[in-house]
Amino acid sequence: MIELEVTDVTATCCAPLVRETLSPEDAERLAHTMKALADPTRLRLLSIVAASEGAEACVCDLIEPVGLSQPTVSHHLKVLTEAGFLTRSKRGTWAYFALVPGALDRISDVLVSK
Amino acid sequence: MIELEVTDVTATCCAPLVRETLSPEDAERLAHTMKALADPTRLRLLSIVAASEGAEACVCDLIEPVGLSQPTVSHHLKVLTEAGFLTRSKRGTWAYFALVPGALDRISDVLVSK
Numbered sequence: 001m002i003e004l005e006v007t008d009v010t011a012t013c014c015a016p017l018v019r020e021t022l023s024p025e026d027a028e029r030l031a032h033t034m035k036a037l038a039d040p041t042r043l044r045l046l047s048i049v050a051a052s053e054g055a056e057a058c059v060c061d062l063i064e065p066v067g068l069s070q071p072t073v074s075h076h077l078k079v080l081t082e083a084g085f086l087t088r089s090k091r092g093t094w095a096y097f098a099l100v101p102g103a104l105d106r107i108s109d110v111l112v113s114k
Numbered sequence: 115m116i117e118l119e120v121t122d123v124t125a126t127c128c129a130p131l132v133r134e135t136l137s138p139e140d141a142e143r144l145a146h147t148m149k150a151l152a153d154p155t156r157l158r159l160l161s162i163v164a165a166s167e168g169a170e171a172c173v174c175d176l177i178e179p180v181g182l183s184q185p186t187v188s189h190h191l192k193v194l195t196e197a198g199f200l201t202r203s204k205r206g207t208w209a210y211f212a213l214v215p216g217a218l219d220r221i222s223d224v225l226v227s228k
Binding site for chain 2: 017018019020021022024027028030031034035037038039040041042043044046047048050051055065099102104105107108109111112113
């Protein structure tokens with residue numbers, strides 16, 4: 001199993017929006033992460049992976065549900081991986097994608113006002 | 115005080131991502147909302163409004179902190195208003211923007227996995 005390096009931009013960001021004003025640097029970082037989520041196909045892919053057993057799915061099982069070509073699906077998965085939401089590992093022929101524990105929660109915590 | 119009509123796309127969206135697979139329709143709606151948040155200036159404006167007293171701020175107090183022209187700031191505030199995060203009201207010369215209670219929490223709830 002080969003684990004590829006990822007840039008986890010969700011790791012360092014931020015205090016809740018409603019509690020204190022975001023710094024320009026945090027706003028840049030958070031906007032970059034939000035861009036990864038601002039696409040319907042990526043949201044569905046993330047949701048399918050997250051709702052799968054063990055929060056992991058083979059790319060071979062992700063193509064049919066979203067109805068797009070493998071290169072397009074792979075591109076979207078790469079964006080989600082680079083944004084720190086997924087990790088990618090290769091086993092045999094196929095790549096497997098797993099949800100990074102806590103990555104979505106960190107974004108959720110920034111938005112929460114409760 | 116005149117309240118302008120807004121399209122609250124955050125009102126109807128969605129079960130948590132990790133619990134069940136997003137439908138294509140919910141993914142479209144959520145991606146549209148995320149796009150409003152996927153910009154550093156809009157995140158800062160939202161944060162400044164949210165962290166202000168009464169979660170409300172005059173547009174006249176939002177221009178200097180983000181260092182952009184009034185038309186640009188007004189454009190970003192319009193995007194946030196149309197996405198259902200802010201309401202706009204006019205008093206005298208100035209427009210005031212207030213955080214919509216619960217709007218950020220609804221997005222936060224979709225992302226949470228805890």
